[in-house]
Amino acid sequence: CVVVQLLGLGLCRMQSSLQPLCLSLETLRRVKDRMLEAMERGLSHRTHTQATVRMLPTFIRATPDGTGKGQAVGARALRQHSRAWSWQGGRLGSGRGATSALLIPSLAPQLFAFMATCLCEFLDGLRTRQTDFELGFSFPFSCRQTRLDQGYLISWTKGFKCPGVEGRDVVELLQSAINKQAVIAVVNDTTGTMMSCDASAGPCEVGLVVDAGTNSCFMAEARHVEVVEESDGRMGVVTEWGSFGDNGALNDVLSPYDHQVDQGSLNPGKQRFEKMIGGLYLGEIVRHILVELFSGHTTPALLTKGLVQTQDILEITDEQVGLATAQRVLRALGLEASDQDCFSMQQVCSAVCLRAAGLCAAGLAAILSHMCRNRELPCLKTSVAVDGALWAQHPRWWLRSSWLGPLAPECEVTLVQSDDGSGKGIAMVAAVASRLAAQRLQVNQTLALLQLSPDALGKVQALLRREMELGLKKETHAMSSVRMLPTYICATPDGSERGDFLALDLGGTNFRVLLVKVHSREQGGVQILSEVYSIPPNVAQGPGTQLFDHIVECIVDFQTKQGMMGHTLPLGFTFSFPCQQTSLDQVRGRGDRRC
Template sequence: MLTEVIPPLTVRSPAAHTDHPRYAKRLHKVVRRLVPECHVRFVLSESGSSKGAAMVTAVAGRLHSQRLQVCHTLAPFSLSPGQLQQVRDRMRVDLERGLRKGTHTGTPVKMLPSFVCTLPSGNEWGKYLALDLGGTNFRVMVVKIRSGLRRSVRIYNKIYAIPLEIMQGTGEELFDHIVQCIADFLDYMGMKNTRLPLGFTFSFPCRQTGIDKGALVSWTKGFKATDCEGHDVVDMLREAIKRKNEFDLDIVAVVNDTVGTMMTCAYEDPKCEIGLIAGTGSNVCYMEEMRNIKCMEGNEGRMCVNTEWGGFGDDGALEDICTKFDQEVDEGSLNMGKQRFEKMTSGMYLGEIVRQILIDLTSRGLLFRGRITERLKTPGIFETRFLSQIESDRLALLQVRAILQQLGLDSTCDDSIIVKEVCGVVSRRAAQLCGAGLAAIVDKIRENRGLDHLDITVGVDGTLYKLHPHFSTILKETVKALAPLCDVTFILSEDGSGKGAALITAVACSLCRGV
């Protein structure tokens, strides 16, 4: 293979270099003998090192200007301790507003009672059917719970896809699809003639009037099925089962995924009184004192409240930290003006924020040689999983370039460094915002109970928390900084919120049996 090397040959001594009659000829001959496989050409530097120094200065100036522009673009994503404290304090105000009777319906943080008042005791037993609908996948499972010395939970499940046309079709089509999946699973398990108690994890905001009654407030996470909002999801499921007319189910509980996650982890750790979802969506639930839930009757005990904190900021509370890129993502979403906090913190939107930033930097000639490819123009093309991959400490820049090439982006090493930085500031802000919100909740629980110091556990589910290399660490650091009087332990939900739905069903059945 022939290569052409063009080294600058600076002539410092005319006598030795340009004036000597044989110097150049001998130099060329020696080089050819030492590297015969290479074709080497020599070029004289006409202007000396001063021109080279000027060129180095020009390149350095261009890179410095580029660096300043990139830093200026990303600066709004870096939140100061003061800004995070403001987010914590504003979240606390909205939590209180959501609990009060007079402001409950108008606040963007819904604070929905779940009617779950008891954590698992460890004495639950039986066989239960559980459904888990929270995104593009729908899981159906049988959960077998044993108590006593042989205490255990065994799960048998199948996962079914929810096609986009079903997600955004009619409500009847959606629930008919769900029932068809249940029928397939019962056939698979040989249980079509067995009527089991059912827990339904429905990971969308519902206004519940009972453990088995919940009217959908609004769709999130890309769902847009018509004729569902305002309707009881349990009734819609029962009607779809009647239309199918192949089996019957005893629907005991409808549960939000945060509540299911909390119950799953509380089965292992009795101190778990908070559930956090940090994945496709973003949400939290926690055990609130009944005396503080003014829209409910009764002052004794506690009830799990589904905060639906994804709507935080829908009234403008986050405008001072919102960037133009957040605005562009919101304007391109199916629910413009809603779920503003979720759009800054959840896996469904972080990749899209990154894409908007990359388009902006490229259009200004700061990335990818100024070429905006057709693929980069495609909404959703930069999936959040790419953030987790690109930010991995084990990933070299060449591997980052390979990921970008999969997206049709021909990048240099400098481009890869900038892309990694963009991903880092977007995911860091998301983790800090979640941490600020969680700090408001744990400190509220501490004050509720009149404690100087609180030890509490948070049960967590979601791919962003589990798979992103830095998200969980940043979230924990933020909670510790903003709620210094609380020791917060985080445990992962290994079996998801579906197991929690079965446990809630088991607890409800135990109460009915008087156990």
């Protein structure tokens, strides 16, 4: 074993090496703005296919409201194990099956058969007489969803490389492995995190996962999710922001260490944002920084990929055990370090984690600002459910939540640690889907009396036509319920009309006087000057002569203001009440004669 002793890392050298990781607030604002732009491209039907931030719809239309009842089951595929949960009346139970025997890569039938076996073993352990359950499935990889219960895998991430799954419906694959179990929902782990929030704590419409990778989701206004047909209410959207920057949008933020980590990854050039935040990559970033700091004095262990673990980084940043852990890690790398070197190692780990936290805050601020703007709110108040080992184990992540203030000043946000988010959330998605289905059934049953069949509509059409014919005939006009009153208008405009006209419009509690100037298109087309006059209640309810005297006073006032006194113009009068016309310019009122 080659042992290299450090002589203490100089302050200037340390600052120079860590400078690429120091992101100012202004830089984070630029990252936020670029994320917003990328999100808009992902939501737009025109640019969705070229977007780096995919903004995938989940077809989840509501978050839990606290009324969930019954029993549901959730299953989740994880990197090193699979899990199953039961949800019954607010109580959550869970089980786990280790997948160490199912090494990656494996074939699709093996992967889903293993999950089905774990689920069956879990259900056997529930000791319940119930044989039918609603099942939610958390699948933490990029999927193109076409329904709540249908999702096609776009690509593997987080080290998974299982042949035969990409491009296929993962629900169908799991369904074929669970012959008797209906899967009613497939869920991304971020969605499960959002859905796990306690409804009594207020609205929680954002989910954030910071673990081996990173992702987020939120409840968007459905009308802005152009890739789906739904336009009413809200729609859950998974951002898939890990691929943000794959088009070069983060080139001025990426450090030399990020480029080295990317080149050594399974997917160079992909998931650039995730590779600066996810726990799967932070250890490698730290290792490359150490190689830079120890330039010329490295060891075989230090040059070996994967020997610096994210868990070690989290412990090194801890104020109590950090220096001792730093010494242990440095020695494992073949480095005999002084106290100063251990302190420098702690600074490196803190810088890497704080940059990741700042970038995560910028992305979250983009989501919050998007929600606030599209809902046309002066201030957005919501909770953000957070899950993942990095957040749970690294206290500095919580400190970075204070960055949301300057990055999204129009939002009031509460960060909530998710309680077994992916587990409870998966089951809650199934429960909410069941609740909404029951509500839809109840609404459909209530509205069934209002639904008319084609035969019924045909009968209405025939009856209306008969009444119209009775109203048009002189002999039967008086007995018709459809009056069919003549207007004595014998033609519609043909475009040759020219001149100035005075128009009166009486309807409701206001009265309008208009001067309409009709010219050719070349001369400016139609120009309208108007003024609104109120009709006092005593006039509206008084004798007819008083009403029309008031109308004349308004006309005189308008003519005076327009300099039209002494001019003679054709006059049209809109009178929005039932009238019996005897000619184009003569009517008799029907109903209350005083009005």
